[in-house]
Amino acid sequence: MRRNAIKRPDGTLRIGAGAGFAGDRIDPAVELIEHGELDVLAFETLAERTIALAQLRRRSKSGAGFDERLTQRIGAVLASALNQRVLLITNGGAADPRGGGLAVRQVARDLGCASCRIAVVTGDDVLDRLDLDASAALDTGEPLAAYRGRIVSANAYLGAAPLVAALDSDPNIVVAGRTTDIALFLAPMIHAFGWSSDDWRTLAGGSVVGHLLECAGQLTGGYFADGDRKRVPRLARLGFPYADVNRDGTARFAKVAGSGGRLDRSTCLEQLLYEVTDPSAYLTPDVTIDFRAVEIVEPATDSVVISGANGHPPPATLKASIGIDGGFSGVGAISYAGLGCLGRARLAGEILRERWAEIYRRDPDQLHMSLIGMNSATPWKGLGTSEDAEPPEVRLRVAVQSMRHGEAQDLAREVEGLYTNGPAAGGGVETSVRETVAIISTLIPRQLVEPRIEVLE
Amino acid sequence: MSRSIVLGDRVHCRFGDKGNTGLFVLAPYDLRDLDWLIAGATPERLAAFLGGMEPSQVRCHPCRQLGAMVVEVRDLLAGGVTASLAIDAHGKTLAGYLLSMSIPS
Numbered sequence: 371m372r373r374n375a376i377k378r379p380d381g382t383l384r385i386g387a388g389a390g391f392a393g394d395r396i397d398p399a400v401e402l403i404e405h406g407e408l409d410v411l412a413f414e415t416l417a418e419r420t421i422a423l424a425q426l427r428r429r430s431k432s433g434a435g436f437d438e439r440l441t442q443r444i445g446a447v448l449a450s451a452l453n454q455r456v457l458l459i460t461n462g463g464a465a466d467p468r469g470g471g472l473a474v475r476q477v478a479r480d481l482g483c484a485s486c487r488i489a490v491v492t493g494d495d496v497l498d499r500l501d502l503d504a505s506a507a508l509d510t511g512e513p514l515a516a517y518r519g520r521i522v523s524a525n526a527y528l529g530a531a532p533l534v535a536a537l538d539s540d541p542n543i544v545v546a547g548r549t550t551d552i553a554l555f556l557a558p559m560i561h562a563f564g565w566s567s568d569d570w571r572t573l574a575g576g577s578v579v580g581h582l583l584e585c586a587g588q589l590t591g592g593y594f595a596d597g598d599r600k601r602v603p604r605l606a607r608l609g610f611p612y613a614d615v616n617r618d619g620t621a622r623f624a625k626v627a628g629s630g631g632r633l634d635r636s637t638c639l640e641q642l643l644y645e646v647t648d649p650s651a652y653l654t655p656d657v658t659i660d661f662r663a664v665e666i667v668e669p670a671t672d673s674v675v676i677s678g679a680n681g682h683p684p685p686a687t688l689k690a691s692i693g694i695d696g697g698f699s700g701v702g703a704i705s706y707a708g709l710g711c712l713g714r715a716r717l718a719g720e721i722l723r724e725r726w727a728e729i730y731r732r733d734p735d736q737l738h739m740s741l742i743g744m745n746s747a748t749p750w751k752g753l754g755t756s757e758d759a760e761p762p763e764v765r766l767r768v769a770v771q772s773m774r775h776g777e778a779q780d781l782a783r784e785v786e787g788l789y790t791n792g793p794a795a796g797g798g799v800e801t802s803v804r805e806t807v808a809i810i811s812t813l814i815p816r817q818l819v820e821p822r823i824e825v826l827e
Numbered sequence: 828m829s830r831s832i833v834l835g836d837r838v839h840c841r842f843g844d845k846g847n848t849g850l851f852v853l854a855p856y857d858l859r860d861l862d863w864l865i866a867g868a869t870p871e872r873l874a875a876f877l878g879g880m881e882p883s884q885v886r887c888h889p890c891r892q893l894g895a896m897v898v899e900v901r902d903l904l905a906g907g908v909t910a911s912l913a914i915d916a917h918g919k920t921l922a923g924y925l926l927s928m929s930i931p932s
């Protein structure tokens with residue numbers, strides 16, 4: 371029997387969420403594969419931010435272009451997956467899916483796995499094909515030509531189709547780069563159920579299942595707990611979700627019995643609309659989803675049934691993430707405590723501004739300043755007003771962005787210089803200088819993307 | 828005199844980002860509070876609470892059948908997660924901040 375096929379007597383396909391972001395925990399995926407009786411385990415580990423960082427590593431040759439924890443994640447579940455014939459699928463190939471596939475093959479060899487087919491999906495990298503004069507930034511409308519010379523990467527969001535093609539080669543593992551998060555979950559459904567590519571309602575249903583699973587623990591009580599109103603049991607052992615997907619695209623969600631967390635209407639509702647701009651038209655390469663009539667039913671404790679999504683044809687274009695060389699960011703922070711701490715932190719900020727202008731002859735408004743413990747989460751408040759109540763302690767954080775490493779380094783050194791030259795009793799200076807890539811989004815014609823499948827054994 | 832209610836007393840919230848756009852999911856604990864939320868969390872009030880933005884930057888998408896509202900705020904994030912110099916470049920902490928906003932009871 372093919373690996374991605376309906377095996378369960380009730381005719382459902384059971385898909386688990388093994389990771390919801392690059393930094394996710396490893397042990398919940400192990401719990402899922404050992405106790406979840408899965409058919410598929412998907413690892414979503416790519417965000418705008420993480421593919422930017424991966425491009426940076428690849429460019430500077432300072433590390434792998436694929437997800438740094440890919441081999442650790444796959445290694446933790448691979449033996450069980452091969453024994454139980456569970457399909458593993460991930461976008462952790464990031465900026466180098468083939469490199470990721472080869473690394474995973476080495477993991478399989480090191481574990482002594484006799485037979486392990488790895489399907490690598492490439493083609494999302496469209497840097498060489500991008501027409502800078504014909505494309506514009508989605509947020510601002512600015513032509514990409516304005517960034518000529520600074521563009522370091524361009525990755526299109528692949529939909530489910532290339533992943534379905536990869537599944538046709540009957541792999542144990544699929545390693546892709548920039549796909550939509552949803553596609554990792556939708557592709558095994560399309561492949562197993564044989565859904566037609568214009569069955570919009572069913573595709574929307576399956577996509578909603580993927581959308582709910584893609585952030586893993588965020589469905590089962592992670593990122594939810596808040597006081598008495600939002601209690602979540604045993605977050606330290608949060609269980610990740612799985613879905614039993616029906617042939618019609620509806621699904622029942624659950625988590626491993628005895629795992630931590632909670633799964634109910636409230637946790638689902640926050641995740642259902644998470645990162646959705648327009649709930650009536652969520653655009654994906656596979657289908658346009660209308661969330662408004664989705665129904666969430668709780669048939670039992672820690673179990674929900676989802677149905678009611680509507681679907682429409684997808685847009686003609688694909689979204690692509692464009693990486694722009696952002697130069698360097700320099701950050702420095704210093705703490706003050708007790709009586710007068712707020713005044714001393716503000717004085718430190720004024721000193722830095724004055725020196726930035728007078729010693730370095732640079733615009734002090736370049737310096738982004740915030741007071742941690744006061745208003746760092748609301749950056750528009752700057753350093754606050756004289757009416758602010760004084761906290762027990764406060765930390766001044768200053769950041770600058772520059773195309774020149776030296777300028778970012780100057781700021782870091784200036785914050786350190788506050789030790790013996792600044793206000794009284796400052797402590798705990800930490801500084802960093804990092805290379806940055808900024809990401810902008812654009813729309814490209816579908817024909818720019820030519821997905822390719824390569825099977826490694 | 829109308830009293831004010833802090834949003835967090837009746838509503839829970841999750842924040843997400845898409846590029847430079849901030850997206851708040853607001854969902855009342857009690858579905859009967861949905862109309863109150865939709866009537867009170869106006870673009871004007873939300874824009875003022877989020878640092879004096881223009882109300883035209885804020886769009887509210889009520890989802891009555893689901894019992895929630897999505898609030899879309901354009902140009903909230905100073906260039907988005909990969910460009911912003913803010914300590915929370917995603918803006919994720921803003922979900923908690925927004926729940927401290929008061930609207931008329």
